[in-house]
Amino acid sequence: MLDTTTIRRIAHHDTGGLPVVSLYLAVPADPAEHNAVPTRINSLLDEVRPLVDDEELDRPARMSLRADLEWLSSLGRDGLRPGGLAVFACSGADLREVIELPVAVRDRIVVDSTPWLRPLFAIADDIHRYGVIVLDGSSAQLYEMVGDELTAASAVRHERLRAPRYGGWYGLDEHGVRNRAEGLRLRHYRAVADAADEMVRLDGVDHLIVGGMDQHVNAFVDQLPHALRERLAGTFTIDLHTATPARIADAAREVIARHEAELDRRLATEILDAVGGSDRAVAGLDEVLWAASVGAVDHLVVVENVTVPGVRCPGCGWLGTRGATCPVCGGETVEVPDVIDEAVAAVFDAGGLVDHLAPGDSPLDEHLVAARLRFPLPPVPETAAA
Numbered sequence: 453m454l455d456t457t458t459i460r461r462i463a464h465h466d467t468g469g470l471p472v473v474s475l476y477l478a479v480p481a482d483p484a485e486h487n488a489v490p491t492r493i494n495s496l497l498d499e500v501r502p503l504v505d506d507e508e509l510d511r512p513a514r515m516s517l518r519a520d521l522e523w524l525s526s527l528g529r530d531g532l533r534p535g536g537l538a539v540f541a542c543s544g545a546d547l548r549e550v551i552e553l554p555v556a557v558r559d560r561i562v563v564d565s566t567p568w569l570r571p572l573f574a575i576a577d578d579i580h581r582y583g584v585i586v587l588d589g590s591s592a593q594l595y596e597m598v599g600d601e602l603t604a605a606s607a608v609r610h611e612r613l614r615a616p617r618y619g620g621w622y623g624l625d626e627h628g629v630r631n632r633a634e635g636l637r638l639r640h641y642r643a644v645a646d647a648a649d650e651m652v653r654l655d656g657v658d659h660l661i662v663g664g665m666d667q668h669v670n671a672f673v674d675q676l677p678h679a680l681r682e683r684l685a686g687t688f689t690i691d692l693h694t695a696t697p698a699r700i701a702d703a704a705r706e707v708i709a710r711h712e713a714e715l716d717r718r719l720a721t722e723i724l725d726a727v728g729g730s731d732r733a734v735a736g737l738d739e740v741l742w743a744a745s746v747g748a749v750d751h752l753v754v755v756e757n758v759t760v761p762g763v764r765c766p767g768c769g770w771l772g773t774r775g776a777t778c779p780v781c782g783g784e785t786v787e788v789p790d791v792i793d794e795a796v797a798a799v800f801d802a803g804g805l806v807d808h809l810a811p812g813d814s815p816l817d818e819h820l821v822a823a824r825l826r827f828p829l830p831p832v833p834e835t836a837a838a
Contacts, residue, residue, distance in 0.1 A: 454538075454551055454552075454553055454554065454572065454575060454576055454579065454599075458549075458551065459569055459572050459573060459576060462540055462547070462549055462567050462569065463566075463567060463569055465542075465545065465547050465567075466545065467542045467544075467545040467547060467565070467566075468544070468545055469513075469565060470512065470513055470516045470542050470544040470545050470565075471503070471509070471513050471516065471517050471520075471542065471563050471564065471565065472540060472541070472542045472547065472563070472564060472565065472566060472567050472568075473500070473517070473520045473521070473524065473539075473540070473541045473542070473561065473562075473563050474538070474539070474540055474560075474561070474562045474563075474564070474567050474568035474569075475493075475496060475524060475537075475538070475539040475540075475541075475560070475561045475562075476536065476537070476538050476539075476557045476558065476559065476560045476561075476571060477489070477492065477493065477496075477528075477536065477537040477538075477539070477557070477559055478536055478537075478556040478557055478558065478559060479532045479533065479534050479535055479536060479537055479556070480534065481534040486528075486532065489528035489532065490525075490527075490528040492528075492559060493524065493525065493527055493528050494525060496559060496560075496561040497521050497524060497525060497561070499561055500517075500521070500561055500563050501521060503517055503563060504517055504518050504521065512544055513544070515544065516542060516543045516544030516545070517563070519543035519544075520541040520542065520543050523541060523543065523548065524539065524541060527539065527550075532552075533552055533600075535552060535553050535554050535555060535556060535599070536552075536553030536554075536555055536556050536557035536575075537550065537551070537552060537553060537557075538550075538551040538553055538557070538571070538572055539551070540567045551572070553575060554575075554579060554598070554599030554600065555575060557571060557575070558793060558796065558797050558800075560797070570800060570801055570802075570803055571800040571801070573803060574799075574800045574803060574804060574805055574806065579598060579599065580658040580659055580708075580712070581596060581597075581598050581655070581656055581657045581658050581659075582596070582597040582598070582657065582658065582659050582660070582661055582685065582704065582708060583595070583596060583597075583605070583648055583651040583652070583655075583657040583659070583660045583661070584596070584597050584602065584660075584661045584663065584700065584704045585644060585648060585660065585661070585662050585663065585672075586662075586663040586664055586690060586692050586695060586700055587608075587641075587644055587662070587663075587664045587668055587669075587672060587692060588664055588665065588668050588692045588693070589636075589637045589640060589668055589671075590609065590636070590637070590640055591607070591608065591609045591640075591692065592607065592608040592609075592640075592644045592647070592692075593607050593692065594606045594607065594608070594644075594647055594648070594651065595697075595700065595704075596651070596655065596657065597661075597701070597704050597708070600701070600705070602697055602700065602701040602704065604697075605651065605655070606647055608640070608643050608644050608647055637671070638675065641671060641672045641675040642675060644672065645672070645675055645676055645677065645680060648660055648676075648680055649677070649679075649680060652680065652683065657683075658683070659683050659684070659685040659711065660680060660683050660684050660685060661684075661685050661686055661687065661688070661704050661707050661708070662684065662687045662688075663687065663688045663689070663690045663692075663695070663700065663703060663704070664689070664690060664691075664692055665689065665690075665691060665692075666689055669687050669689070673687070685707055685708065685711035686707035686710060686711055687707070688703040688704070688706070688707055690703055713809075713810065716753065716807045716808075716809045716814075717809065717814060717815065719751065719753055719807060720753045720809055720814060720815050720816045720822060721815050722824075723735070723751075723753060723822045723823065723824050724815055724816070724819070724822055726824075727822070731825075731828035731829070732824060732825045732826075732827075732828065733822070733823070733824055733825060734822065734823055734825065734829070735819040735821070735822035735823075736819050736820075736821070736822075737760065737773060737791075737792075737819075737820055737821055738772075738773065739829075740752070740795060740821040740822065740823050741762070741771040741772055741773070741791060741795055742771075742829060742832050743823050743825055743829055744771055744794075744795040744798040744799055744802075744823075745768075745769060745770045745771050745780070745798065746829065746830060747798075747802040747826075748823075748825045748826055748827055748829055749795075749798075749799045749802065749804045749823045749824075749825060749826070750804055750805070750823070750824050750825060750826045751804060751805045751806075751807070751823065751824040752795070752796065752799045752804060752805070752806045752807070752821065752822075752823045753806075753807050753808075753809060753816055753821070753822050753823070754792060754796065754806065754807070754808050754809070754816075754820070754821050755808070755809055755810075755811050755814060755816050755817060755820050755821070756808035756809060756810060756811065757811065758792065758811065758820055759789065759790040759792065759793070760773065760790060760791050760792050760820070761773075761787065761788065761789055761790065761791065762774070762787075762788055762790075762791025762794070763775055763776075763785040763786065763787055763788065763791070764785060764786055764788050764791070764794050765778035765780065765781060765783050765784075765785050765786075766783065766785075766786060767781050767783035768780050768781040768783065769798060770785075771791055771794050771795055771798065772785070772791070773791060779833035779834070780833055792820070792821060795821070799823075804826075
């Protein structure tokens with residue numbers, strides 16, 4: 453599972469100056485496309501195989517790199533989960549790390565003296581941890597969900613009061629039992645809320661999801677403190693006593709999908725509303741490409757599955773929709789099949805965040821891309837503006 457602890461452990465692995473291979477791979481959701489994964493991996497490896505015979509590297513470095521490429525070539529033969537894959541290898545320093553990612557990534561391979569971790573930091577920053585609570589009036593099961601992984605966290609159980617067999621003197625006993633039962637339920641809900649608060653404070657949970665029969669869910673939500681209610685992503689209906697972890701995970705995924713889509717739409721709307729009235733927001737392809745070129749993008753939002761051909765300068769990284777000559781450094785540009793993908797990679801490289809919005813129901817459809825900026829943009833070079 454991806455977390456900052458894992459990333460930092462890789463970052464602090466002592467490689468003694470030996471080369472580290474960092475490989476990123478998108479894993480398709482369609483099983484029919486999995487047969488192409490080994491071919492894609494080998495295409496990436498072909499980009500760095502000449503280094504094995506590069507005499508500028510000393511023998512230990514070449515031997516370590518040769519072992520890395522041999523090991524990496526075996527990846528993809530076994531089943532991989534949809535999403536992304538990040539792999540780090542330095543055989544000479546006993547580094548072999550495979551991390552499954554909850555989102556697709558751009559295929560990329562880098563060989564350097566240190567692991568290339570900026571994309572992982574960007575993804576980790578954008579992964580939300582969900583606390584999933586399934587309850588009734590006297591018990592509750594709490595889970596944590598990150599990506600597709602549902603993990604049991606804790607349980608809360610309280611006394612259940614049985615219903616009386618008779619009403620007692622003029623029904624007073626029955627009334628007292630009802631009051632006591634209601635008091636026990638409220639005490640139970642408050643204890644579950646305390647457990648949820650602990651998940652937020654100590655475990656880093658970002659949002660809460662509540663499941664159960666409607667009367668318990670509604671009563672529990674009413675008892676949540678304001679700070680926790682603000683973190684509520686949604687609810688679902690399920691019977692705690694017949695629910696399986698698989699059913700709970702499926703129901704939570706549906707809530708998460710709706711909630712993440714709403715967060716993305718809200719972010720896009722906030723950025724677009726700021727365009728024109730602030731120098732920290734831009735929309736439209738040309739403006740966003742310039743912002744990505746100078747490392748100004750803090751948060752990029754993109755309409756998913758849209759591709760636009762363009763150009764990139766290998767020398768300084770400038771991105772544009774056209775132009776044989778870079779307007780920044782004067783170098784010769786190269787054509788790229790999707791300049792939006794190049795912008796996404798540039799934002800990741802600079803430590804920014806990227807969110808994709810589904811087309812057709814997005815405030816971003818008209819612009820394709822928009823970005824919140826770290827700093828105001830410098831003037832666009834005249835040749836680029838033209």
